[in-house]
Amino acid sequence: MFEARLLQGGLLKKVLDSIKDIITEGNFDCSPNGLSLQAMDSSHVSLIDILLESEGFEHYRCDRNIPMGLNITNLVKMIKCAGSEDIVTIKCEDKPDNVTFLFESKDNDKISDFEMKTMTIDDEHLLVPDQTYTAVVKMPSAEFQRLCRDMAAIGDTVNISVTKEGVRFSTTGDMGTANITVRPNPSGDQKEEERTEVQITEPVSAGFALRYLNSFTKATPLSPTVTLGMVPNLPIVVEYKIADMGHVRYYLAPKIEDEENAVEA
């Protein structure tokens, strides 16, 4: 059987909000190490990788690996019924037909339980890339969200160029061209989470579909910062860390480069 108790139920809501626009169903893999999910979006262009480590739960028991196939859309509806301050317990049998979500309010005067039907989802064997990135940018997640939204109003593709001087986001559409350059901040007077930090071994530049980047930024409430990892000709990773528990990561392949998208630095 599987049973896990999480003190911040709101966290579960945020995790689901970060994927609900990308996938409609998914296999949550329960293992002794934690709860994880890997899935591709319906057009098989981007990849989601979620990890919630067992240590992050108040109580965690998992006797054997259990795939928990759930309809994400329904799960989101169900979990909306719980308060964001509630304590959540997830329970199921080894080969579950149902998964139970139990929500307890802090002062224990309201208890909600949801019994959700499971579904069988064909497991895709996904190879989540694990590698060293040529360029790593850490920036405020709200700023990255705003950038992606703004760029999407102008063009379909954003070119992201990372150099020591900063990160340049560029897009072109019918109406003209927009460039936004974010510079690494001097580490002095800002809070760590408001700083932009760039670490590169060599400059990198690639173009990405804004539609996907925009959907990734639904994870913004999970973390005050986002980390972008880039390697030439390989997918970008957009990572939101979940404090003391794990992460939500998104992978997206670059658009095939043409001259317009080449490094201009």
Add this chain to the structure above:
Amino acid sequence: MFEARLLQGGLLKKVLDSIKDIITEGNFDCSPNGLSLQAMDSSHVSLIDILLESEGFEHYRCDRNIPMGLNITNLVKMIKCAGSEDIVTIKCEDKPDNVTFLFESKDNDKISDFEMKTMTIDDEHLLVPDQTYTAVVKMPSAEFQRLCRDMAAIGDTVNISVTKEGVRFSTTGDMGTANITVRPNPSGDQKEEERTEVQITEPVSAGFALRYLNSFTKATPLSPTVTLGMVPNLPIVVEYKIADMGHVRYYLAPKIEDEENAVEA
């Protein structure tokens, strides 16, 4: 003639907001005792009962009973034009073709008057039930509103079961089952309006259409608490008290019970 002056014009807005999604026209009955309205929704399933006692008005004069037939939709549009801090005066003749609503701002620098055409509405003789309830639940109105909205995302019907231990709201839909149990709070550390109180002579359980309960919760701004009164096989009453003036009450017949909806306590 009829003339009534109410210091809190915002109250009139809230009363209209509490019925505007249920009825499109209604007869306001002006009598020496106060202003009242009884009406069924267009599908004749639920019943609204409003009372604003004459004592609650700053000035109240009503020489004889006057039915004031008004288009609620238009009335709501008109009254939106008044500030919620305004003083309102309602005036009409004994057999009115028009009703005048006069709004004065607190500092008297803005005066709005609206002249609305009346309409003839066939009076239904409604028998508003007056009885002793087997179970009475008083709970925060905002929590009841949230519960009804959340349940409606999952199913069409909510089963409400009241026992000494508390109130259980249950619903079932395609995606699964949800139960929310609200326990009576110890009367010590919470404000009266945040407490849930249960008074029963015997446990009661019945199912109700969430669509109607949800529309009733439009009255939430009228009162910090709501009272549910239940008797086996009879309509539930959902009451919002209006301080020093009266109430807005809704009556809704239970769904015909099947096994699923039977008392599970």
Add this chain to the structure above:
Amino acid sequence: MFEARLLQGGLLKKVLDSIKDIITEGNFDCSPNGLSLQAMDSSHVSLIDILLESEGFEHYRCDRNIPMGLNITNLVKMIKCAGSEDIVTIKCEDKPDNVTFLFESKDNDKISDFEMKTMTIDDEHLLVPDQTYTAVVKMPSAEFQRLCRDMAAIGDTVNISVTKEGVRFSTTGDMGTANITVRPNPSGDQKEEERTEVQITEPVSAGFALRYLNSFTKATPLSPTVTLGMVPNLPIVVEYKIADMGHVRYYLAPKIEDEENAVEA
């Protein structure tokens, strides 16, 4: 060439917001005196007149008159990408194919530049009336906005009557009649921007299409007060001053008067 640097980039956003629902393209006229725009709405009923004087810019250089034809809809999209605290610089050549908008964040860690294509727009020779008004009303812009919105829920045309006693807004629709009278406030206890002031040489009354007045109130964020200027049988001017820089003015011809709209004071 033309180059102008404005410390409050947010001001440019507000100016564009005030016209974007009325015109989709426009010629900004750059001259040594400042940046201006005159345009009629697409139905040629109302007229916009914008002036941003050169003195209001931190830096302003304009060697000769340059018409800068721009697609307003696209410009609004572009400028949304800039922060409202940003410093904006507008640059173009004498016969520009492109106009560059450069936005710098206050702490200089984010730089955005937008290059917009210009378009050729047939210049209409507009005669913006310059005259003495029979009645001038200065009132809080938020209150005027609310009035126009509220009146539009009831009728299509508002009759504005100005007398020494105040301003009366009246409208009639299927559901009835509404009158809102705003009185000039005693100048004592209110902030200047909360006062209503009336200056008249004789009473004036005229009817105006609410659809246009409502679109003018998009300029509300530009100024805490609005000034209405009226002359019998001539267009009303609705003016929003831009502190230390200029104004956004709208002109709208009165509806042909019938008895209903005549002065009732």
